Amino acid sequence: MVGRLSGKSAVVTGAAFGIGRATAERFAAEGARVIATDVQRDPLLALADELRGAGAEVETVVGDVSVEEDARRMIAAAAESFGRLDVLVANAGIIPLGDATEMTAADWDQVMAIDGRGMFLTCKFAIEAMVKSGGGAIVCLSSISGLAGQKRQAAYGPAKFVATGLTKHLAVEWADRGIRVNAVAPGTIKTERVNRLPEEPGGAEYLDAVQRMHPMGRLGEPAEVASAIAFLASDEASFITGAVLPVDGGFLAQ
Template identity: 65%
Template sequence: MTGPLAGLSCVVTGAASGIGRATAERFAAEGASLVLTDIDDEGLAKVLPGRDVVRVAGDVAEPADAAAMVDGAVGTYGRLDVLVANAGIIPMADVVATSVADWDAVLRVDGRGMFLTCKYAVEHMKDSGGGSIVCVSSISGVAGQRGQAAYGPAKFVASGLAKHLAVEWAAHGIRVNAVAPGTIRTERVRRLAGEPGGSGYLAAMERMHPLGRLGEPAEVAAAIAFLAGRDASFVTGVVLPVDGGYLAQ
């Protein structure tokens, strides 16, 4: 198989559901060699059933677990070409309702976890001729929104890592980009409908995306596949909106 991802050794974090699972499916269809990781080991086992992939259960915010995810690729395929740093949690609350514990919890996963997986990926890629990292940010990691006092700032970490690491490691052949999805119909967003104010929020979000609907996980996966693969060989340090025009307003 030839194609932008064919034969590349790729780690996807948070692959058990939502955008991560759609990315795993897209990468598999393009012939990537996959390491799928998630804290949810039962969910992870159900992704790409029967397919020859490596599965590593663990917490991206634990250094040993994050290192094991990258080591899974190097140990099995001999190298790491692509990291998709996608694992994250999405709590919704304004700053008054956000406790110190809430802040620490989201920064632990969306901040520290993204930092650790990028760090260990770069440690391998810098000595192996380069590679590509895609951090999953958000429209909330580019612009302000209501009711995301901890989650929004946490997603700025993903956008910031993409820009800073892109500059820091370009000379080593490592490209680092981010996607900034709008509201995407993943398991997490579907659950919002049952949370206080959630269904009203979702209806408002549909209206606020100029294309007039929420996005699908596969549409984000397609953008991730582009940035990760050979077709984006001169693209680095970009935060690419995948948002139905939300950030263009």
């Protein structure tokens, strides 16, 4: 496979579903060698088998990004399997919905552990690996909720502000070592999680309202976010760092 990421070694966290899965698929199609990671073993292995069947080089690591040793193993797998790490897509996260009266302290701790601590840990270990090999690119998954307030996202939104802040600080901190750090800020994307919303109390009404808030009048597709991630990870974005790129159908332009 020959493409914009041909020969690059990439780790994609949260790769079993949604944006992570679409990103692993896009990276493989662009010629990257992929370490796909997720806490859910069976769908992760199924994805790897599918990509290998299409001719891609793919290895898997089952683990939880919020567990330090698991995060370390995910990054180390790139050097072990492919000799180096060129790209990290820090995608793994959870999306609990609820206002401040509904969210518990345990809910807050869980989302901050995965979406916040997990992103920090994978970025930390990726930077350590990239410094040794002369540079690389990191793409973090923020959100429109990491740039603007929204209802019913009392824990998730602040966690995505962590992603936005981490992106900007790491970009400045490591630019002179050849490491670019950017983020995408998706609007509402038709992931498995979003597709299940109509099954929840008030979910259908919430989803309808959210869709109308996007000027394009529709929700995004995981593959559309993966396209933006692939660009930021590629050499075509060689002079871009510290950017948070909305992929939101115009939501933040309002």
